[in-house]
Amino acid sequence: MTNGPVEVITSVQRRRRWSSEEKRRIVAAAIEPGAVASEVARADMIHVS
Numbered sequence: 001m002t003n004g005p006v007e008v009i010t011s012v013q014r015r016r017r018w019s020s021e022e023k024r025r026i027v028a029a030a031i032e033p034g035a036v037a038s039e040v041a042r043a044d045m046i047h048v049s
Contacts (some may be wrong), residue, residue, distance in 0.1 A: 016032075018026075030040045038048045 026040065026044055029035060030037055041048045
């Protein structure tokens with residue numbers, strides 16, 4: 001048995017709330033010429049499926 005820290009997960013992570021400014025910035029990046037949507041999403045830690 002170890003005496004290290006223990007992490008207890010009690011709930012699932014909640015959905016992120018995006019501000020209007022964050023949404024504008026992400027959309028602007030996505031519509032730039034040559035932009036790749038999945039790369040823009042990953043850069044902002046948005047799940048890509």
